Amino acid sequence: MSVALLWVVSPNSQLSNCFGFADSVRDGSRLIYSSRSVCRERSSMFNCRPKKGRNQKWNACAIHVPEISSMVASTADEIAVSSEEKVYNVVLKQAALIKEQLRSSPDLDVNPDLALPGNLGLLSDAYDRCGEVCAEYAKTFYLGTLLMTPERRRAIWAIYVWCRRTDELVDGPNASHITPTALDRWESRLEDLFRGRPFDMLDAALSDTVANYRVDIQPFRDMIEGMRMDLRKSRYKNFDELYLYCYNVAGTVGLMSVPVMGIAPESKASPVSVFDAALALGIANQLTNILRDVGEDARRGRVYLPQDELAQAGLSDDDIFAGKVTDKWRRFMKSQIKRARMFFDKAEKGVTELNAASRWPVYASLLLYRQILDEIEANDYNNFTKRAYVNKAKKIAALPIAYARSLIPRSKKPLTKV
Ligand SMILES: CC(C)=CCC/C(C)=C/CC/C(C)=C/CC/C(C)=C/[C@@H]1[C@@H](COP(=O)(O)OP(=O)(O)O)[C@]1(C)CC/C=C(\C)CC/C=C(\C)CCC=C(C)C
């Protein structure tokens, strides 16, 4: 006989609340847990974790938050490890690396000159080239990086360029020739550059960056895994699967960036909560990207929206291919937008914990990307034939707002205490 332990860990307080035990848990008429099967509701706002009781093995935890949760179900006593849990383990590892660094050299978050002296000129050219690529592909973001210290700025450019090149493998002009083997080769190049053996000058810039900052290889490997997912998959069963994809292709960017951007020395937030906020920004951006590109992706035979949520809304792939904005579609989109906004809200709380000079580009990208959701609404949810975009005037207006917000001191109530 198994029971459900209703366990909620609030991400903002790290307080755990046990809500009690049950044989079955229902949300209205929907059974979300029964003692005969293990069903776990996942949510990003509430970390549900299984706990062992004194005599009982608690099989599940459950709390239903319809807008942000999805279900991972398995049979018998086995507990399926959700994507959120897998990703959270990566977050914990990144936070541990930063903590270790703060312990060993609390005042020095950059180890400035690990580069070989003879190569400094070449290295500087390599970083300059990264800056040029960044300016070409992401002008606003590039402008934002100019406020950062020169060391941080060039390191972020190097990360940007590696991410852009990785994305181009599956999204660029040669995408149709990209095979899993090509991605394996890209991954061994990554391993090499982390060992100080870069393949080309752009890799050399990243090689130098990862030698100078506590940047872990795992998020980079995971991004390549996201690209593999794009090669083998064009449907996502539920939000759990989509969450993993979003982590791989975008949440990873947040995890790579925090060690370079730096946590403010006066921050009282735990490194875990800052990485968690960075992860949330990546997830929010990717969810927004998916909501913006529904029509475009469908024309490439891809549907990133969770299949189970579509079905619950009475929709199917055919409705997406038909591309008709109906009330059902509007309702569905409203709930998807709501979830994306929740991730943005979570991310926003973390921005002020970053080093002051790194906040502006992050805030700017958050405000600009979040506005795409407003534009989808303004288009009456027609993301089949209309591309939601933020016009130049709105973009320009967002920049001083982002700047002003990045100057506001950290909130008195930190994300989570250390
Ligand atoms: C300040 C800032 C934004 C820093 C990030 C710099 C950086 C290294 C960016 C790399 C971005 C990149 C090229 C990712 C490859 C995969 C990809 C294309 C992801 C999509 C980006 C949007 O790009 P676009 O609109 O051009 O999409 P299309 O290719 O046209 O479809 C993504 C949607 C996600 C990118 C993810 C981020 C920008 C997350 C950034 C998070 C942080 C910097 C963490 C901030 C820290 C806290 C505490 C909030």
Ligand SMILES: [Mn+2]
């Ligand atoms: Mn897209």
